[in-house]
Amino acid sequence: MSEQRFIIEMGTGNDQYGQDYTKAAARAIEDAIRHSSLPIFEAVGLSHDQMRVQVTVGVQEPEAVDCAALATKLPRGRVTVRAVLGGLNVPNPDTGGVIVIASAAVEAFLPPQDGWVLQRKAD
Template identity: 75%
Template sequence: MSDQRVIIEMGMGNDQYGQDYIKAAARAIEDAIRHSALPLFQSIDLSTDEMRVQVTIGVQDPDAVDVAALAEKLPRGHATVRAVEGGLNVTNPETGGTIVIATAAVEAFLPAQSRWRLRT
């Protein structure tokens, strides 16, 4: 039986002074999950351990993101994180400093349930 996406949240994070892609990505993930709750687990007979969490991070330098370290910090489910090209770097012309901006999509999937009535 395949799993079904039950939630998707988006977030944005930045590092204004350190040009740290990991810090910006972590803040984007935190921004996304800060706005969500999963009361579903109080209503169904499933543990959060059965949830698969898939995170996509958009930054200008995906290779600079430690996706394993970010996955370890997610509080629920079995998480995977991937970094793709996206986000934004904004350079201050007066100082040369760069603000790193990351975006995140956090998706949660559960095993399909026979009693669910989902639209197709």
Template identity: 70%
Template sequence: MEQRVIIEMGMGNDLHGMDYQKAAARAIEDAIRHSTLPIFEGIGLPHKEMRVQVTVGVQEPDKIDTDALTSGLPRGRAAVTAVKGGLNIANPETGETAVVATAAVEAFLPTQKGKWKMQ
């Protein structure tokens, strides 16, 4: 059994290239940049015990290479899923479309129930 120990949200964009992959990578990086898990050092738990689930939202999820995004994650047993979400924002003056991606990064550990005592 697992329990979620963290969920972080991030946002990334590509303003000129309409590159969903770049926007998604930036969203994941943004989410990860806001988190730290000192529990690993505190209790001697190896990072491989953590399962990381990342969900990325973009308007065209089939344009995302989830394996490439997974390989860029720094810790744990990771998986990335792409879903429809985010935003495409057209600029009628230039014809360009800005791509906005969102990401949720969740970390799960084996249940810690009964392993901790308040003193």
């Protein structure tokens, strides 16, 4: 096994008025990572560069998502983003507008880590 997944976070996001799939996907990614913190890197002396981050966003029009722009918004790791068919379009019968709902899975992978030892901080 070349890598091990050590975290997966899920989130949802929407664009209520602009029918912007990239904006909805960005909000889903932000929702997924908003409450995450990875103190393990400092605790075991790993570099964030060792982490590969794989993001999958689901929307009804995956071809309308700017995956390269989304990748630049993630703060750590070597990031790839792909858009797939998913999410939901909710039409408004009164206005003809569409609310775009996106879902996201953010996965982080590291090379296999045998014998992790937490580093102790000096007092």
